[in-house]
Amino acid sequence: MPKIVMLVLLLLVLVAALMLGAMAYVAHRHPAFATPLLVAASGAAVLVACVVPIAVS
Numbered sequence: 001m002p003k004i005v006m007l008v009l010l011l012l013v014l015v016a017a018l019m020l021g022a023m024a025y026v027a028h029r030h031p032a033f034a035t036p037l038l039v040a041a042s043g044a045a046v047l048v049a050c051v052v053p054i055a056v057s
Helices: 003-029 036-056
Strands: none
Touching: 003 036
């Protein structure tokens, strides 16, 4: 796999981790939205759905 693809994947993972943390924080501060673990898990599922096709190709 070329280095640029690896760097893009690393950047995508870092941004996704920040977004998952932000979603868990918002869900924790406003419990009516959803439980923090459910929000983080759904965000992780979206991340996996986006990263796997890129990593496989």
